[in-house]
Amino acid sequence: MTTTPVTFGLIGAGAIGAFHAESLARRIPEARLAAVADPRLEAAKLLATSLDVPRATSDPFEVFADPDIDAVVITTPPQFHTDLIEAAAETGKAVFCEKPMALTLADADRAITATAKAGVALQVGFNRRYDGGFRAGHDLVTSGGIGRPQLLRSLTRDPELSDPARVPAWGIFLETLIHDFDTLNWLNPGARATEVYATADALVRPDWRDRGLLDTALVHVRYDNGAMATAEASFQAVYGYDVRGEVFGSEGMATMGDIRPSTMTAYGAHGVRSDSVRRNVDLFHDAYTAQLTEFARCVRSGTPLQTTGEDARFALAIALAAIQSVRTGQTVRLDSLEQQ
Numbered sequence: 001m002t003t004t005p006v007t008f009g010l011i012g013a014g015a016i017g018a019f020h021a022e023s024l025a026r027r028i029p030e031a032r033l034a035a036v037a038d039p040r041l042e043a044a045k046l047l048a049t050s051l052d053v054p055r056a057t058s059d060p061f062e063v064f065a066d067p068d069i070d071a072v073v074i075t076t077p078p079q080f081h082t083d084l085i086e087a088a089a090e091t092g093k094a095v096f097c098e099k100p101m102a103l104t105l106a107d108a109d110r111a112i113t114a115t116a117k118a119g120v121a122l123q124v125g126f127n128r129r130y131d132g133g134f135r136a137g138h139d140l141v142t143s144g145g146i147g148r149p150q151l152l153r154s155l156t157r158d159p160e161l162s163d164p165a166r167v168p169a170w171g172i173f174l175e176t177l178i179h180d181f182d183t184l185n186w187l188n189p190g191a192r193a194t195e196v197y198a199t200a201d202a203l204v205r206p207d208w209r210d211r212g213l214l215d216t217a218l219v220h221v222r223y224d225n226g227a228m229a230t231a232e233a234s235f236q237a238v239y240g241y242d243v244r245g246e247v248f249g250s251e252g253m254a255t256m257g258d259i260r261p262s263t264m265t266a267y268g269a270h271g272v273r274s275d276s277v278r279r280n281v282d283l284f285h286d287a288y289t290a291q292l293t294e295f296a297r298c299v300r301s302g303t304p305l306q307t308t309g310e311d312a313r314f315a316l317a318i319a320l321a322a323i324q325s326v327r328t329g330q331t332v333r334l335d336s337l338e339q340q
Contacts, residue, residue, distance in 0.1 A: 005030050006070045007031075007068055007071070009073075010075065013047045016098060019281045023288065024073070025053060034055060035057065037056075039058055071121075071296070072095055075098045078103055079103060081103075085115065086114040089114040095120065095122050096123045099125050102312075105313065122305075126183075127288050128287065130290035131284060132287075137256040141249070146249030147249040147250030148251075149249050153230050153231075153245065154187075154230075156176055156177065159240050164205050170214070171214075176235075178318075182311060184318075192334075193222070193318050193334055195222045195334065196318055198219040198220070198321075198325040204234065217322070239259070241276070244257030321337060324337075
């Protein structure tokens, strides 16, 4: 029995948008990519042509208005996410949005409310939940295999800071560490973060410090089940793209993540060597694809999503608390953000 694929429109033809477009067009049988939208019409046309997608436009609202499109994938810059989610929901489209879903809690609530009111799915792109190693670690924790979580750790180290001018204000928290915040929440199931202390600096490019660059950060998070967590990020790890997680519990420990593309290690006269991954779409190639595969299946079947707008809001709250902590030098309680 053949299932009719979910018809998608892509909003945003940048690097991650292009990867998701290829997944929808070539790697996910449950999906069909019917349109690409980007303000740079030539970029939309180039991507659409390369994947034999029939339609390219500079106007995302043309995609939203198409009754034959079931769902959209939003990969634009973050400041546009909430308005696009809201507009897509109003036309009955299910929404997959890259992180962060919003830049304020009020906008996060607006996105969640819009999709709930329209009765459409909203999933946010936290790809580590779909990585085999991270998933196995999560399952071990939820099964009680390491006892009660006590110490958690998540880190992201990018391989190179090539252009500091392209790093947005507070991007290390809102666009990089937000993955780690979601990972920590996910690896500590049933718990809620209560307070955050963060420190950050320009250690990779100190010459950009006076222009507001933050390229290195460390965040301490306390949870209501007593667990303590750290999240750290650097924009330059010369040895490769490094993403890892750890949960230490009362009865054991789980570790996740490896920068190596394979388990092969070379031993020779000059020592021991392993190759390393340099791009996110290589390290998480299968996870990026799996999250969209699950999204398409849930849209078609109506089954609940594993990653929701509420999950994205929880991660955003930690990011915003971290920003406030860096600004003030103080520990920030998350409940104080709800009162602002």
